[in-house]
Amino acid sequence: MPSGKDCLANALAHLGRGPAGSGRSVNLPIYQSSTLLFDTLAEFQAARAARYKQRTLYYGRYGNPVSFELEDMMAKLDGGHGCITVSAGLTAVTLAIMAAAQAGSHVLVADNVYEPTRGFCDNVLVRYGVEVSYFDSMMGEGVSELMRANTAAVVFEAPGSGTFEVPDIPAITQAARAHGAISIIDGTWATPVFCQPLRLGVDVVAHSGSKYICGHADAMIGFIVCNEATYDRMRRMTLAFGDKAGSQDVFLALRGLRTLEMRMKHAHSAGLAVAQWLEAQPQVLRVLHPAFAGCPGHENWRRDFSGAAGLFSVLFKPCEEARLHAFVDALTMFGVGVSWGGFESLVLPVRPNRTARPWTEEGCLVRFSIGNEDVGSLIDDIAAALTHLNT
Numbered sequence: 001m002p003s004g005k006d007c008l009a010n011a012l013a014h015l016g017r018g019p020a021g022s023g024r025s026v027n028l029p030i031y032q033s034s035t036l037l038f039d040t041l042a043e044f045q046a047a048r049a050a051r052y053k054q055r056t057l058y059y060g061r062y063g064n065p066v067s068f069e070l071e072d073m074m075a076k077l078d079g080g081h082g083c084i085t086v087s088a089g090l091t092a093v094t095l096a097i098m099a100a101a102q103a104g105s106h107v108l109v110a111d112n113v114y115e116p117t118r119g120f121c122d123n124v125l126v127r128y129g130v131e132v133s134y135f136d137s138m139m140g141e142g143v144s145e146l147m148r149a150n151t152a153a154v155v156f157e158a159p160g161s162g163t164f165e166v167p168d169i170p171a172i173t174q175a176a177r178a179h180g181a182i183s184i185i186d187g188t189w190a191t192p193v194f195c196q197p198l199r200l201g202v203d204v205v206a207h208s209g210s211k212y213i214c215g216h217a218d219a220m221i222g223f224i225v226c227n228e229a230t231y232d233r234m235r236r237m238t239l240a241f242g243d244k245a246g247s248q249d250v251f252l253a254l255r256g257l258r259t260l261e262m263r264m265k266h267a268h269s270a271g272l273a274v275a276q277w278l279e280a281q282p283q284v285l286r287v288l289h290p291a292f293a294g295c296p297g298h299e300n301w302r303r304d305f306s307g308a309a310g311l312f313s314v315l316f317k318p319c320e321e322a323r324l325h326a327f328v329d330a331l332t333m334f335g336v337g338v339s340w341g342g343f344e345s346l347v348l349p350v351r352p353n354r355t356a357r358p359w360t361e362e363g364c365l366v367r368f369s370i371g372n373e374d375v376g377s378l379i380d381d382i383a384a385a386l387t388h389l390n391t
């Protein structure tokens, strides 16, 4: 985002508020719509002919004035040509892959992507005649050697799910482009506040808005933000599937964006404080956090990101399963559950499923999502629970 008048803070406050007029609410309404009416048949026919184009009002599934505002805002924040809102983050990733691939093509996927993304590739894509192979996300431009004549897409995540390696985004993107493949990145962790992969050359960024963007663990929404070359095929694919974000979730995403930068700054500092404290504990082998010098790709994070989310993992010394359960159950400030990026702290043991670079580390890996609670209280809570991991 540019600085000065067009800086991120101003954009988050002023974009996505609809046309100016007197007496209107600061916020756009929850816009419930299915049928849209036209004054004449000719107007209806013109809308139908243009329904795949950005911002054409035709029928609720194709979008409405409020979802178009949200899409424009996300596209602007991410430096994209356009954005398509979909019903969930996973939908954003899977439909982006569907739009890039076709029967007979090959998709290269980083082996540390969100597990359900792998599940989609292994269980769905291959059934439709698409070859899938996995690569080590840290191989950078070496990914060129894995490209096949039919490689249609390179799919990766920054940082990787559960293990937080930070790939060389420009190197992977350039390799994909040189081979005529579309690069698709899952940018959920950083949000547009901390990284804008389109500005680094990526073709398509998929976001789960259910995490930080909505930010209150109460909404499901996804975004596909694209460059000009990919926008049309991405939008057509989501429309072909009939996917659509719910109107209330669109409203919550617009509301969440207003405070996103402030919340990300808190996530950065609170997450780092807890992670740094954890690193010094005797039960801990390693902290997996992009801002830590020992994190694979730390230098890529320093170059391409302006901050860190409050989601990271900790590798504890090997321990029996029962001790791990006792540790997690003893935490009173951390909920046990999937997702992250809300106001509440969460904890979850993770088991990395890696095929290109097998996960060989001994120990118990636990993912923490740091919420908005008092950092000292979170640390005290972990300190008390850690006694269960003492050997």
Ligand SMILES: Cc1ncc(COP(=O)(O)O)c(C=O)c1O
Binding pocket: 088, 089, 090, 091, 114, 157, 161, 186, 188, 189, 207, 208, 209, 210, 211, 220, 221, 222, 338, 339, 340
């Ligand atoms: C990195 C990442 N991408 C995508 C998703 C899926 O998002 P959603 O839950 O909105 O479908 C998740 C959910 O945990 C995630 O962690």
